[in-house]
Amino acid sequence: MSLPTPTRDRARLLDQKDGLRRFRSEFAVPSTSQIHSNTLGALGDTVGASAVSQPSTYLCGNSLGLQPTRTSTRIQQHLSTWAAQGVQGHFKPMADSPLPTWLDADAKAAEMIAPIVGGEASEVAVMQTLTANLHFLLSAFYRPEASGRHKIILESKAFPSDHFAVETQIRHHGLSTKSSMITVEMPSSDNTAIATRDVVSAISQHAADTAVLLLPGIQYYTGEFLDIPAITDFAHAHGIFVIWDLAHAVGNVPLRLHDWNVDAAVWCSYKYLNSGPGGIGGLFVHARHSQVTRSFVDEQSDTGFTNRLAGWWGNDKATRFVMATKFHPVPGAAGFQLSNPSILDITSLCASLEVFQEAGGVDVLRTKSVSLTGFLEELLNALPSDVRGKFRIITPSDPAHRGAQLSLLLGDGLLDTVMDALLARSVIADDRKPNVIRVAPAPLYNSYEDCVNFVEALEEALRGASTS
Numbered sequence: 001m002s003l004p005t006p007t008r009d010r011a012r013l014l015d016q017k018d019g020l021r022r023f024r025s026e027f028a029v030p031s032t033s034q035i036h037s038n039t040l041g042a043l044g045d046t047v048g049a050s051a052v053s054q055p056s057t058y059l060c061g062n063s064l065g066l067q068p069t070r071t072s073t074r075i076q077q078h079l080s081t082w083a084a085q086g087v088q089g090h091f092k093p094m095a096d097s098p099l100p101t102w103l104d105a106d107a108k109a110a111e112m113i114a115p116i117v118g119g120e121a122s123e124v125a126v127m128q129t130l131t132a133n134l135h136f137l138l139s140a141f142y143r144p145e146a147s148g149r150h151k152i153i154l155e156s157k158a159f160p161s162d163h164f165a166v167e168t169q170i171r172h173h174g175l176s177t178k179s180s181m182i183t184v185e186m187p188s189s190d191n192t193a194i195a196t197r198d199v200v201s202a203i204s205q206h207a208a209d210t211a212v213l214l215l216p217g218i219q220y221y222t223g224e225f226l227d228i229p230a231i232t233d234f235a236h237a238h239g240i241f242v243i244w245d246l247a248h249a250v251g252n253v254p255l256r257l258h259d260w261n262v263d264a265a266v267w268c269s270y271k272y273l274n275s276g277p278g279g280i281g282g283l284f285v286h287a288r289h290s291q292v293t294r295s296f297v298d299e300q301s302d303t304g305f306t307n308r309l310a311g312w313w314g315n316d317k318a319t320r321f322v323m324a325t326k327f328h329p330v331p332g333a334a335g336f337q338l339s340n341p342s343i344l345d346i347t348s349l350c351a352s353l354e355v356f357q358e359a360g361g362v363d364v365l366r367t368k369s370v371s372l373t374g375f376l377e378e379l380l381n382a383l384p385s386d387v388r389g390k391f392r393i394i395t396p397s398d399p400a401h402r403g404a405q406l407s408l409l410l411g412d413g414l415l416d417t418v419m420d421a422l423l424a425r426s427v428i429a430d431d432r433k434p435n436v437i438r439v440a441p442a443p444l445y446n447s448y449e450d451c452v453n454f455v456e457a458l459e460e461a462l463r464g465a466s467t468s
């Protein structure tokens with residue numbers, strides 16, 4: 001099957017006019033031969049956008065972002081520093097390397113990521129992984145014994161890791177999930193989006209004894225972008241602390257966490273931030289929750305700051321190496337760090353954040369993203385009715401309520417056949433059982449023509465699926 005030629009011509013024209021076009025060559029787009037191969041092949045064929053065969057159609061940045069070509073350069077610079085300097089790499093800058101010393105790497109990464117989440121650099125820490133960070137935040141801000149508020153509200157279809165974190169935190173405090181875990185139900189099986197009004201009604205119902213509200217900025221299954229400022233305001237009016245899981249929002253949509261008065265947030269960096277599988281995560285803690293009001297010499301060791309599960313890297317830098325056993329956190333989100341961070345991980349993340357900076361930041365990317373995802377949606381909606389009838393787009397159609405991703409809900413039993421057929425045509429998207437395909441054109445490296453490739457492949461796959 002193929003879309004009418006004018007559609008592909010239109011896509012090519014849009015690509016030619018795309019001001020961000022050059023950034024595609026900043027990424028290793030797997031070639032068609034690579035994605036069907038079981039060997040790594042020659043290095044030249046593995047790294048770089050100029051792979052020897054045709055590029056595949058990779059629309060999976062919502063799951064794992066592509067590798068920036070400069071990542072290997074930066075990692076090599078890090079390895080060379082380590083090889084040549086050993087422990088001195090902690091504090092000795094290298095004149096011919098752009099990398100910070102290892103002692104400064106976390107602060108540099110926080111500076112680079114702050115504009116992406118809309119926080120002050122001091123409100124952001126690049127550390128650990130999303131689920132670990134969620135536990136650390138809950139350990140600090142979920143205090144049922146002290147506050148008398150014991151409930152945590154989350155969505156009923158939360159990403160399992162969030163669900164497990166909440167469940168086990170509640171049990172950790174000796175409470176029962178039956179009475180302390182409140183899940184916001186979806187309106188109906190036909191309408192899977194979380195409406196702000198459903199969240200609002202759950203808050204109103206449980207306002208008196210709810211401690212924490214945990215929601216996704218963008219819901220992983222439906223791709224819905226929630227109204228973060230409105231929900232945060234409403235929860236605050238009821239004395240509830242709000243944590244946002246930004247796994248699918250960070251690097252995807254503009255965020256203004258400080259201005260939106262968000263209490264805290266967590267994210268991973270391997271999706272739209274392209275740091276590599278399992279890459280280092282991050283957290284945001286609003287300045288008002290991370291103040292330190294006592295001095296190091298104060299005898300009181302547990303007042304003047306929010307208690308937390310602590311480690312030496314969260315200790316004030318000035319006294320970190322004094323090796324005193326009195327915890328004195330650095331003010332800000334950095335005070336929530338525990339261990340010295342993996343420099344390999346931070347180097348990989350920052351390589352990608354350089355590309356974000358050069359592209360002009362998330363606001364610039366968002367303009368292209370809205371257009372690209374809108375184009376994809378338009379092509380899907382224009383498919384012949386016999387094919388179009390086999391799936392439903394469950395992502396909100398209003399661009400203000402979604403990011404790059406569209407989620408297609410297929411008819412029962414079609415998913416595996418369709419995914420196999422897409423791969424056979426060198427198209428990579430991802431699936432969530434039982435019936436959803438998630439497809440996400442990432443504005444840094446995807447093109448309008450990628451959208452055409454996907455829709456053609458999907459049409460063929462769906463026709464094949466019906467006859468199989």
Ligand SMILES: Cc1ncc(COP(=O)(O)O)c(C=O)c1O
Nearest residue numbers: 129130131132159161220247268
């Ligand atoms: C929405 C959401 N929350 C949490 C996680 C878990 O992240 P991690 O494995 O980095 O803790 C993921 C992972 O994909 C996710 O998509």
